[in-house]
């Protein structure tokens with residue numbers, strides 16, 4: 001894997017708000033993100049948190065325009081154009097929504113995809129490299145990363161089976177060949193090694209209840225650790 005300088009990795013940190021948390025969910029199509037995000041929201045609301053779910057790209061008026069522009073695009077964009085568009089949408093989302101919401105105590109912001117998607121889709125699958133993607137994000141507010149990221153890991157076969165069941169019209173990144181998906185899977189493994197403290201891997205092949213039980217364990221530790229820090 002390419003060398004990434006430690007100083008670059010260290011420029012990424014979670015937002016420093018007390019009693020508020022930033023979470024993200026990652027995985028290839030069909031990994032079960034939607035179900036687990038919904039369950040996480042319910043769990044946290046039961047623990048008296050105010051929970052917001054955001055999707056990337058999107059989440060702001062400008063971001064939704066960009067989402068539409070990229071995902072409905074018929075021609076292949078240059079990978080750098082993709083990376084900057086996703087980063088632009090993210091900067092606006094952080095500025096307009098994430099920072100403001102997290103400044104309210106007892107809030108959890110959950111992002112359906114975040115920086116790791118850009119590292120994996122543009123950095124790995126589109127060959128830009130992780131270093132370049134990290135460099136694009138190294139300045140505030142793009143250097144803010146979640147307190148915890150849940151990576152739902154599924155095999156290529158499972159991803160394809162689940163996509164076939166849904167049978168939705170394919171968008172810009174869907175319906176790519178196996179080689180593309182293999183790169184995504186490999187990319188997620190690399191990114192997890194870059195951020196071992198932040199990213200938790202879950203076996204997305206398990207039934208949803210079992211996957212959620214693991215998420216719940218991780219969340220309980222996260223909430224307890226932070227409570228202890230405040231004392």
Ligand code: TYD
Nearest residue numbers: 028029056057086113114117118121122173
């Ligand atoms: P979406 O329909 O939200 O996909 P999914 O349901 O799989 O989350 O579409 C988002 C697509 O954009 C998805 O294929 C991943 C891709 N993407 C990137 O390539 N880079 C990024 O930085 C982000 C956030 C998403």
